[in-house]
Amino acid sequence: MEVTREVVFPAPPDEVWEALTDPEQLEEWFANDVELDPREGGAGVFRWDNGEERRATVVVAEPSERLVLDWDDEGSVELTLEEVEEGTLLHVRESTPEVATALELRACALAVSHA
Amino acid sequence: MTDPTGRVFDALADPNRRYVLEALAERETATATELAAELPVTRQAVAKHLAALNEAGLVERRRQGRETLYELTPGPLGEAMDWMAGVGAQWDARLAALRRHLRSRRS
Numbered sequence: 001m002e003v004t005r006e007v008v009f010p011a012p013p014d015e016v017w018e019a020l021t022d023p024e025q026l027e028e029w030f031a032n033d034v035e036l037d038p039r040e041g042g043a044g045v046f047r048w049d050n051g052e053e054r055r056a057t058v059v060v061a062e063p064s065e066r067l068v069l070d071w072d073d074e075g076s077v078e079l080t081l082e083e084v085e086e087g088t089l090l091h092v093r094e095s096t097p098e099v100a101t102a103l104e105l106r107a108c109a110l111a112v113s114h115a
Numbered sequence: 116m117t118d119p120t121g122r123v124f125d126a127l128a129d130p131n132r133r134y135v136l137e138a139l140a141e142r143e144t145a146t147a148t149e150l151a152a153e154l155p156v157t158r159q160a161v162a163k164h165l166a167a168l169n170e171a172g173l174v175e176r177r178r179q180g181r182e183t184l185y186e187l188t189p190g191p192l193g194e195a196m197d198w199m200a201g202v203g204a205q206w207d208a209r210l211a212a213l214r215r216h217l218r219s220r221r222s
Binding site for chain 2: 025030
């Protein structure tokens with residue numbers, strides 16, 4: 001099961017990468033309190049004002065190109081950056097291993113409808 | 116198809132029916148009127164889709180006064196829809212905040 005989003009930001013990939021990996025900047029848009037070692041194998045802790053806390057491990061860190069975090073509870077999030085004329089295209093994919101049955105069911109339904 | 120799995124496949128094959136399912140996933144319960152207000156389909160069409168989804172066991176309904184309330188049937192597909200709607204909304208909010216943040220750094 002996954003959710004994807006694609007947005008273009010009017011900023012170069014280096015700047016967007018910093019916003020994705022610098023804990024101080026992450027605290028401006030992603031979570032309220034962030035600890036992160038943004039290197040492969042590094043650990044991250046994200047806390048929100050509502051009491052929620054999530055931990056992650058950095059699986060892939062290719063500066064200005066690709067960041068993959070594995071959530072300790074489950075699932076993962078992949079962020080890829082692509083330089084485009086208007087700035088940077090950011091592609092987000094968050095996936096969870098659960099409800100695989102529902103996804104397969106849905107995929108089958110779509111396949112059936114296109115047959 | 117008359118077997119239960121076949122009805123689910125039929126129910127999901129129509130894109131408008133999937134929109135109804137996703138719109139319902141974002142609320143606990145809704146009436147056909149409420150859903151029609153947020154989708155580009157008529158109330159009549161929404162009611163037909165809800166009936167098909169009910170037939171397939173994907174939504175449940177109960178009467179409240181003169182209205183019929185619909186909600187996702189608890190279970191794997193309902194959870195999937197809830198997860199997608201929740202995480203999708205979360206990312207929309209974060210990316211909007213990221214956009215504001217990047218803009219504020221440039222000025």
